[in-house]
Amino acid sequence: MTQPFTSDDRLSSAPLLSGQGKGAEGSVGRLSNLPDSEQPAIVHPNFDPNQTPLDPARPLRDIPEPTRRGNGQLRRLYGKSVRFTQPNEDSLSKWRLIGSEALAEHLALLDAAKLITLPDSFYHNYSEQPLLSSFEHMTLLDMADIQRAIRRYPNLDRYGFTKTETTVDDQKNKLQKTANSYDPDELLSSLYADDWQVILQPQQFEGGEGSLATDIMACSVAVHALKQCPTRKSVNQSYSAAQICEYVRSYLLSQLSIAPMQRNQYRQIRLFAGHIIVAAYHLGWDVQIRADGECYFNISSRCSLLTRYANMPDYHINGWSS
Known part of the structure; x- marks a missing residue:
């Protein structure tokens, strides 16, 4: 099923369906x-x-x-x-792509506490790679596509590969304790948390409910981003599903400025490593599972996802402050 998210004044350029004459x-x-x-x-x-x-x-x-x-x-x-003037995409830096006043204040506090160091490349665009296409051209997966990945990897959930049942129970217990302190759905649909918090830190708003099998939007966003990244058979560095997930989260955050009318819908999309693995399997990528349970992929380090969007944890010394 095709779900075009258009933010243009023109009609979608997608081909007409067979039912339309x-x-x-x-x-x-x-x-x-x-x-x-x-x-x-x-x-x-x-x-x-x-x-x-x-x-x-x-x-x-x-x-x-x-x-x-x-x-x-x-x-x-x-x-x-x-506010509605689209800037020149060639000159947009990582900061301009995901920037907001609330995030700027947060980064300023981290910088003052010496918890973060942002290089010049964060404020200037040194890449010749184009931005990823918007959600206007995204194709939704269906549950059967996700089920195929789950059947191939039975121990795969939305957080990645789990090595033991104890690990799964510990994860669920931790999420349940967090969920008892507040209602995640209420926070996601209100102004309690800023957009960057909900999208870049989805684990803080996860109640442990739901299943990877029903995460259609998250898996579709991951497929839409990954299919624009070329793979390489020989690379000096492999990227884990968790690392790629951070880049895709920044990409999702950047779309809020492109389609502000879809802000509430985009805030509901919580991306985790499991969604990246489902997307990679759907696209036929080589899924490399190591002994520690981490999953790695060989993708070009020069692709748009890695050069134009920020992996925020890379810039943090002691992680996010809370």
Whole structure:
């Protein structure tokens, strides 16, 4: 199933589904030529009398999704506000990609306490690699895709590979104790925690409920990011699933500034090492499992994910302050 997250004023350029005929194609063309003030918020064949009705006998995966243009509506309301001006992607540094006022204050405190050292590359873009594409072009996985990875690795959960049952129980007990102190779902849907905290530190908001088998959005985001990273057969350094997960979290955080209308939805996506492993298996990567339970991958150190986005724990001496 394709779930386009669009933040553009134009219609999605994805190919038309088989259930839509020439009438749909013509309707899309007519809507594309409309001025911004007349563009509808949602374009869907079920609500457009000019489109050919969908075939009830079409394949299950052939399900059209509405095209969102929330950011376009905001621009019409606020005009040419600086907040909605898209900067030149070639000049964006790691800081500009994930920067926010709340995160800036947090990093300033860590810097004052000598807990963090940020190099110049964090504030300047020295990479020629383009940014990863937005969620507009993301394709959702289904539960069957995740189940295939789980059947291949029965001891895989959302936190990675577990070596013993005791480890699983200890993890669940720890999460349960954390969950008793507050309601993670309430924090995720409120303004209690900043966006960077929820996305870069999801373990603090994890209640131990749910299963990897149902983490469709998290696995889909991981696949969308990893499929844009070339693999290498011979490399000097392998990256663990936990390391790659930190980069993907920064990528997810960067999307909040691109699609502010989807902020609440993106805050609900909690990424862990297990989602990276599922994505790598789905893409046919070589999954290297070592004796310590860590999983490593051979990907190019020059890919956009590793050069344009930040792995925040790399910059911390004593870890996150709490």
